Every structure is written in structure tokens, then in C-alpha cells.
Amino acid sequence: MPVERSDKDMLPAMMETKDLSIASTAMKTAGLEGMMMPGGKYTLFVASDTALNATSPDMKNAMREKLNDKRVAREFVNGHLVNRMVTPDELTDGRMLTTLNGMPLKVSRAEGKIMLDDATLLKAIETNDGIVYVMDKIPSAIGGMMEQMGMMPPATRNFISSHAYELN
Template identity: 30%
Template sequence: MKVWKPPAENLPNVIDRLKEGITFPLFFQLLSTTEYIDKLTEMVVTLFVPVEDTLDLIAPEELEEIKSALKDKDKAKKIIENHLIDEAISLREMLDIKELTTLSGRKIKVDVSCNIREDFEFSIENACFVKAEIENKEIETANLVCYNGFIHTIKGIIL
């Protein structure tokens, strides 16, 4: 496992970044019911966070599962752990990874590809169009750098 060195001392930690409102509100509520609300201020992690409009992207039964987890700490913890990796992993590093193991022990599929677009009239330093998915959920925003790791927002939730 590599050692994470924050690129700057004044970066917010994962929890402070989430408080900025980048996530699906029910996900933050789930997080608040677990011990991770405190642990994620220091623990080095990669967190896959459902986007704000996740409600529009999930099935009604998934929403019910999330709501029931709000009343059950063990269920909430498992859902949160399905989104946590215990090291800082950037999108670039995911190019060479096919699978990650979450804190819950679940193996999640990683599909990141970089395609050079030939229809561009110019390119900068081999720029590419990146397609990235975790468990068949598109990564919307990658590499939100925090003092203690990375946040990647995903379109959906890993139950």
C-alpha cells in the first residue's frame, strides 16, 4: 500500500468537503449515523460519493433500502463501507485497476478508459476523453482532492 502525502496542508478533509454539499443528502445522513463521520476526518481514503440528483437515478426499492438504513446503524455502515477504499486512489491510477476492495469487503468493478479523440482540431499533452465507471455507475466528477484522500462522485449508489 502506498503512503499518501497531501499535496497541500490547507486542504479540507473528506468530511469538510462533503459538508460543502457535493453529495446526495441521504448519503450524508447515512454517513452521519456511523462512526465514519468522525473517522473520515483523518483516515486516508478514496470515497465514491453519490451525486446530488441520485434520487432521479435509483430504483424505488433502492430508495427504500437507503431509508431503512437510516434507522439501522449496521445497514448504514455497510452502505458507507461499500463506497470507501482504505487508500487514496486517483482516477489516473484507476486506469490500471480492474477491481477494488471496499471496506465492507465487497469487490467493485473499475472501468476507466482514456480515448484520444481524433475529431479534435488540437490536443494538449495527449489529452484524452475519459470514460469511468465504478460498479456500472458513471463517475461524474473525479479527483476532488482532500487532505486525507480523494472523493469521486458517482451517478448512483452501491448497495
């Protein structure tokens, strides 16, 4: 998996990265513009714009609507964020990670790929305040969180979990 390096914090680095505008917007709405969290390094897992744009229009509309609420946006981002920087070497097969909202995510390695639940990690961006992993789809655990938040109808979750989308 390629690792890019940025001399910026997560959000500014994401804003400059092709295919991460949807995740960047969610982070801005959550009030994380200009910094992630003071005094630490974090790991953020985000689906690419390509993956999110391949979802249903109903899901995209529900996400836009829900993410306009700062409290919901922060909860959403916390479901993608781990309270320490986890490097690619530390993403070992079977490792369990826990997001800031307590959700468990399982790492697996197979055929040269690193996966988070059922999503493949396409690349990493190392920043001043941590690392951002770009995924080919929404992992099943995060999809479940989105469903509970009213962002993803169950039929959409089933569709997403059976398809993977690569960056262009």
C-alpha cells in the same frame, strides 16, 4: 474528469458539495462525522443526489429506514470505501478495487470516461483524508449489496442499472 480540492476532511467537504446530501447523511449516521478513519487516506465512491432521487420511492424509503441503524449505516458506507487513496491516474482500465467490506469493484476506461462497474465517475473531490468520487448512478456491485441489505428491490436494481443520471 474534474478534480476539486478541499482543505477539509471527507464528510465536511461532502456537506459543502452540491448534490451529496444523501451520502453525507449516511456517513453521519454511520458515525463518521468529523473524521473518516484515523491516520490514513481513503477513497470513497458515492452516487449523486440526482442519481439517488431518480430511484423509486420504495428504494428511497427503504434506504432512509435502514440507514437509521448505525450498524447498517456503517456497513453501507464500508461498501463504498477503499482503504487507501486512489487518484484518478491510478484508476486504470481493468483495475480491481476492494472496499472495506470486501466487495470487488472494477474500473474501466472508455471514450474518455472513467467507470466503476457500470457507473460513470463525474468528478472527484480531494480532501485531507482522501478522495471522494461522485458517480452518475449506483454501480451494480453496490446495488447488489443494497439489495442484500433490504434497501433495493430487485426491480429497482434492474431499472438503475439501465439508466445513468448526470449532475445538473
